[in-house]
Amino acid sequence: xxxxxxxxxxxxxxxxxxxxxxxxxxxxxxxxxxxxxxxxxxxxxxxxxxxxxxxxxxxxxxxxxxxxxxxxxxxxxxxxxxxxxxxxxxxxxxxxxxxxxxxxxxxxxxxxxxxxxxxxxxxxxxxxxxxxxxxxxxxxxxxxxxxxxxxxxxxxxxxxxxxxxxxxxxxxxxxxxxxxxxxxxxxxxxxxxxxxxxxxxxxxxxxxxxxxxxxxxxxxxxxxxxxxxxxxxxxxxxxxxxxxxxxxxxxxxxxxxxxxxxxxxxxxxxxxxxxxxxxxxxxxxxxxxxxxxxxxxxxxxxxxxxxxxxxxxxxxxxxxxxxxxxxxxxxxxxxxxxxxxxxxxxxxxxxxxxxxxxxxxxxxxxxxxxxxxxxxxxxxxxxxxxxxxxxxxxxxxxxxxxxxxxxxxxxxxxxxxxxxxxxxxxxxxxxxxxxxxxxxxxxxxxxxxxxxxxxxxxxxxxxxxxxxxxxxxxxxxxxxxxxxxxxxxxxxxxxxxxxxxxxxxxxxxxxxxxxxxx
Ligand SMILES: Cc1cc2nc3c(=O)[nH]c(=O)nc-3n(C[C@H](O)[C@H](O)[C@H](O)COP(=O)(O)OP(=O)(O)OC[C@H]3O[C@@H](n4cnc5c(N)ncnc54)[C@H](O)[C@@H]3O)c2cc1C
Numbered sequence: 001x002x003x004x005x006x007x008x009x010x011x012x013x014x015x016x017x018x019x020x021x022x023x024x025x026x027x028x029x030x031x032x033x034x035x036x037x038x039x040x041x042x043x044x045x046x047x048x049x050x051x052x053x054x055x056x057x058x059x060x061x062x063x064x065x066x067x068x069x070x071x072x073x074x075x076x077x078x079x080x081x082x083x084x085x086x087x088x089x090x091x092x093x094x095x096x097x098x099x100x101x102x103x104x105x106x107x108x109x110x111x112x113x114x115x116x117x118x119x120x121x122x123x124x125x126x127x128x129x130x131x132x133x134x135x136x137x138x139x140x141x142x143x144x145x146x147x148x149x150x151x152x153x154x155x156x157x158x159x160x161x162x163x164x165x166x167x168x169x170x171x172x173x174x175x176x177x178x179x180x181x182x183x184x185x186x187x188x189x190x191x192x193x194x195x196x197x198x199x200x201x202x203x204x205x206x207x208x209x210x211x212x213x214x215x216x217x218x219x220x221x222x223x224x225x226x227x228x229x230x231x232x233x234x235x236x237x238x239x240x241x242x243x244x245x246x247x248x249x250x251x252x253x254x255x256x257x258x259x260x261x262x263x264x265x266x267x268x269x270x271x272x273x274x275x276x277x278x279x280x281x282x283x284x285x286x287x288x289x290x291x292x293x294x295x296x297x298x299x300x301x302x303x304x305x306x307x308x309x310x311x312x313x314x315x316x317x318x319x320x321x322x323x324x325x326x327x328x329x330x331x332x333x334x335x336x337x338x339x340x341x342x343x344x345x346x347x348x349x350x351x352x353x354x355x356x357x358x359x360x361x362x363x364x365x366x367x368x369x370x371x372x373x374x375x376x377x378x379x380x381x382x383x384x385x386x387x388x389x390x391x392x393x394x395x396x397x398x399x400x401x402x403x404x405x406x407x408x409x410x411x412x413x414x415x416x417x418x419x420x421x422x423x424x425x426x427x428x429x430x431x432x433x434x435x436x437x438x439x440x441x442x443x444x445x446x447x448x449x450x451x452x453x454x455x456x457x458x459x460x461x462x463x464x465x466x467x468x469x470x471x472x473x474x475x476x477x478x479x480x481x482x483x484x485x486x487x488x489x490x491x492x493x494x495x496x497x498x499x500x501x502x503x504x505x506x507x508x509x510x511x512x513x514x515x516x517x518x
Contacts, residue, residue, distance in 0.1 A: 042176070058165045103155045117158040184214075330516070381394070
């Protein structure tokens with residue numbers, strides 16, 4: 001993916017695209033992959049870096065959603081379990097099985113969770129990841145030695161999937177581009193075009209790097225802007241009733257020693273009835289999440305003090321070594337795009353919603369990362385009908401995601417790149433400077449930054465450190481220390497000067513303060 005080429009293709013095109021997508025998160029990128037793989041012409045504009053929104057801030061689980069079983073939403077769980085299986089099949093370099101333990105401290109928990117998780121296994125059918133099992137106290141502690149042993153009776157082990165959300169998002173972008181989609185980052189939609197009858201027939205966007213206004217005529221415009229959904233809907237219909245409510249969730253990241261071993265901890269009911277996970281991720285331990293209603297959607301939501309205290313408190317009850325504020329290496333916050341309903345946000349449906357405004361604007365929202373493919377299929381099917389587009393069947397059930405590689409663990413710290421890893425290794429082999437690790441606490445090497453700029457449209461230090469590598473999400477202080485060398489590497493690739501380097505380091509350092517807990 002090269003940004004100049006992508007913008008050139010947008011500029012050159014005068015005939016309408018079959019589909020123009022607004023929003024480059026999991027939902028929009030999934031739509032771009034689906035539409036491009038069906039042979040439709042598709043362009044996507046993203047206001048910031050691809051995945052800047054919620055899609056890089058998830059719990060990193062590819063799951064059916066054990067807690068939705070409790071809500072009785074069997075169709076949602078079944079559909080998500082099937083998607084979980086397809087994700088692992090199509091992106092084995094990015095989606096892995098992960099064992100979870102639900103610890104039992106009361107007599108009723110073993111039968112209650114044991115039966116619930118057997119139902120979870122059963123609903124996965126042929127897409128199952130492994131059978132759940134009741135464990136004795138000794139077996140539980142053997143698998144999860146970090147667990148608080150006092151009053152522990154045993155546990156239930158079950159299996160779900162885990163992934164690197166921002167990396168999968170980038171690889172979805174590369175997959176869409178491999179199929180001819182045109183994707184532009186740093187290019188917010190600023191307005192919609194309409195035909196003589198008032199129907200939406202295009203998008204006006206602004207290249208924030210140059211200020212140039214771009215016009216993208218379209219047969220169908222798809223709004224996939226997550227928590228910003230209503231902002232785009234109001235461009236089409238200022239009086240439209242808002243569709244969305246927003247809730248935020250935080251995660252705290254610690255050293256891996258807080259969660260020894262490769263098994264995750266799942267607490268199905270915290271003191272206020274929510275679910276808490278403590279999971280191993282990229283050599284660290286991540287704990288979350290909360291569910292706090294918020295009034296305003298922003299791209300950089302901030303953690304609330306009470307959320308930090310809640311996660312620390314709850315994790316401390318279950319871990320033998322209680323984490324403190326001083327142990328937090330990073331905190332990251334994501335906003336859930338939830339479709340309006342009654343009651344608490346944690347009880348609102350995680351089903352996706354497709355909405356057509358009277359202007360013809362097609363909106364897709366809700367759902368979850370795990371169901372992005374199914375959401376995209378449903379959305380493009382609707383777009384084909386509404387936009388009278390060629391009726392091609394959806395091919396994504398068996399579509400390999402860019403970088404597809406089985407047994408990718410052998411690629412070591414470059415595993416998430418799959419088949420691209422060897423190209424990054426070749427870059428590193430050509431120069432000792434590019435083979436150098438950027439910080440002793442994290443495995444990232446300089447060649448990854450060069451690769452991100454050359455092939456993945458990374459434009460800023462934040463892009464390189466927050467999403468193309470996950471440094472900011474793993475260790476905010478280490479990321480701050482990496483900012484200057486990363487800015488220099490990017491400047492050499494993108495043709496920027498010393499003033500740009502200084503401005504980037506300053507901007508990133510300010511942003512990264514929000515990812516620290518002081
Ligand atoms: C804390 C938390 C944990 C979660 N954990 C999981 C999990 O473990 N597993 C799971 O399956 N799901 C999980 N989810 C749900 C999942 O992350 C979301 O459903 C999904 O990422 C939403 O993707 P999206 O593309 O709809 O939104 P986003 O990722 O927010 O994408 C919307 C994009 O639109 C862009 N945009 C906005 N305005 C404009 C404009 N004017 N022009 C162009 N672009 C614009 C934004 O910059 C943004 O990049 C979690 C959610 C949260 C909040």
